[in-house]
Every structure is written in C-alpha cells, then in structure tokens.
Amino acid sequence: DAGVIQSPRHEVTEMGQEVTLRCKPISGHDYLFWYRQTMMRGLELLIYFNNNVPIDDSGMPEDRFSAKMPNASFSTLKIQPSEPRDSAVYFCASNLPGQRNTIYFGEGSWLTVV
Amino acid sequence: AQKITQTQPGMFVQEKEAVTLDCTYDTSDPSYGLFWYKQPSSGEMIFLIYQGSYDQQNATEGRYSLNFQKARKSANLVISASQLGDSAMYFCAMREGLFPMDTGRRALTFGSGTRLQVQP
Numbered sequence: 001d002a003g004v005i006q007s008p009r010h011e012v013t014e015m016g017q018e019v020t021l022r023c024k025p026i027s028g029h030d031y032l033f034w035y036r037q038t039m040m041r042g043l044e045l046l047i048y049f050n051n052n053v054p055i056d057d058s059g060m061p062e063d064r065f066s067a068k069m070p071n072a073s074f075s076t077l078k079i080q081p082s083e084p085r086d087s088a089v090y091f092c093a094s095n096l097p098g099q100r101n102t103i104y105f106g107e108g109s110w111l112t113v114v
Numbered sequence: 115a116q117k118i119t120q121t122q123p124g125m126f127v128q129e130k131e132a133v134t135l136d137c138t139y140d141t142s143d144p145s146y147g148l149f150w151y152k153q154p155s156s157g158e159m160i161f162l163i164y165q166g167s168y169d170q171q172n173a174t175e176g177r178y179s180l181n182f183q184k185a186r187k188s189a190n191l192v193i194s195a196s197q198l199g200d201s202a203m204y205f206c207a208m209r210e211g212l213f214p215m216d217t218g219r220r221a222l223t224f225g226s227g228t229r230l231q232v233q234p
Contacts, residue, residue: 033221043205043224056221089157093222103149103209103222105159 004106006092012112018080021109023092024073031095034067034077038088049075082113117141118206118225125230127196135191135228137206146210148189149222153203165189196232203227
C-alpha cells in the first residue's frame with residue numbers, strides 16, 4: 001500500500017515567493033495533519049483536518065500560512081510570502097478512523113527560503 | 115507546561131546491548147495514547163510502537179518494548195540487541211482524549227527527541 005505522499009521533497013526558494021507543499025494521505029484515512037520541524041522548536045502541529053474540514057488551525061504561525069483540503073485525497077499548505085524563518089521540514093500525516101494507535105507520516109518536504 | 119519530556123538529548127550504546135530511552139508525560143485526561151517514532155538521518159518519521167492508557171500489558175513490537183509506568187507517567191522505550199541501523203532520533207509523543215468517545219483531539223504532541231548512536 002502506498003504511504004503518505006508529499007511533494008516536493010526539497011525546495012529552495014527566494015524570500016517573498018509563494019511556496020506550495022502538497023500531500024496525498026493514505027487512501028481511506030479521514031484525518032490529515034500538517035507538522036513543521038525545526039531545530040529550535042522541534043515538531044509542531046500546524047493544522048489538522050477531519051473529513052476535509054479544518055478542525056484545529058491554532059498552530060498556523062500567521063496569515064502567511066494557509067492550508068486546504070479540497071478532497072479526501074489531497075491537501076496543500078501554502079506560504080505566501082515566504083520568509084527565511086519558514087525554512088523547515090514540513091510533514092504531512094494521516095490516520096484511519098478506529099485505528100487510534102497509528103498515525104503515518106510522509107517523508108517530509110524540506111523547505112529552504114533564502 | 116511541557117506535555118512530553120525527553121531528558122536525554124543524546125545516548126550512546128554498544129551494538130547488541132539494550133538501551134532505554136526515557137519519556138515522561140503530563141496529562142489530566144484519563145484516556146490517552148503514547149507513541150514512539152524513529153527519525154533516521156534521511157528524515158522520515160517511522161512509527162515504532164503504541165501504548166494506550168488503559169492497556170494492561172506493556173506494548174512490544176519485535177526488539178522494541180514500551181515500559182509503561184502509569185503512576186509515574188513514564189513511557190520509556192527499550193530497544194533490545196541494538197543494531198547499527200538503530201542510530202537515529204527517537205521521539206516520544208502523546209495523543210489525548212481517545213476514550214470512550216474520541217473527543218477530536220487527535221493530534222500528537224511530541225517531545226524534543228533523543229539522538230541514539232549505536233557504536234560497533
């Protein structure tokens with residue numbers, strides 16, 4: 001079975017540019033999470049969705065960040081405009097209802113803003 | 115207050131020996147789950163093991179076992195017979211509000227991690 005798929009794996013962009021990160025959850029999973037990992041702050045939850053509806057976006061750092069889930073198989077995380085402090089690894093993860101003990105992560109998108 | 119505390123930034127272990135990675139947690143919710151993930155240098159997050167707060171027995175998955183001490187609020191990971199491939203960052207995480215009805219607090223809260231290095 002395919003796992004959580006994220007793209008791009010690596011991105012280098014200039015400050016001020018728009019960045020779009022993409023995620024395809026595992027088929028049938030109804031929860032989708034976006035996490036950010038930095039050396040300073042560790043792993044932080046940004047936002048999560050249930051059945052395509054955002055449930056908790058309190059971790060989204062500011063208005064420059066937005067996330068959408070237009071359907072059950074696709075989500076995007078956008079940063080506009082990007083800043084150097086946004087450089088991090090962004091992980092997407094998904095979870096199947098009834099399997100409370102399993103949350104599977106994608107391989108991450110490594111973002112560098114210069 | 116920190117919900118998940120991993121007090122060992124780094125650990126060394128000899129190949130073939132066992133190692134314990136510490137994790138303590140803080141919650142007032144009676145129903146929660148505890149997770150361990152491995153993050154090798156390649157960066158992916160690999161799920162290792164899960165322990166539910168109402169589980170009577172300690173979880174085991176191959177060479178991984180979770181030493182769950184509920185009264186002490188600790189959930190230490192034990193890796194037996196360490197291998198060179200076990201060298202990685204290890205994260206403890208918690209998820210609250212799982213039983214009897216999922217309250218929707220489905221997100222994981224992570225600790226700061228422990229970097230394990232297995233020496234030949």
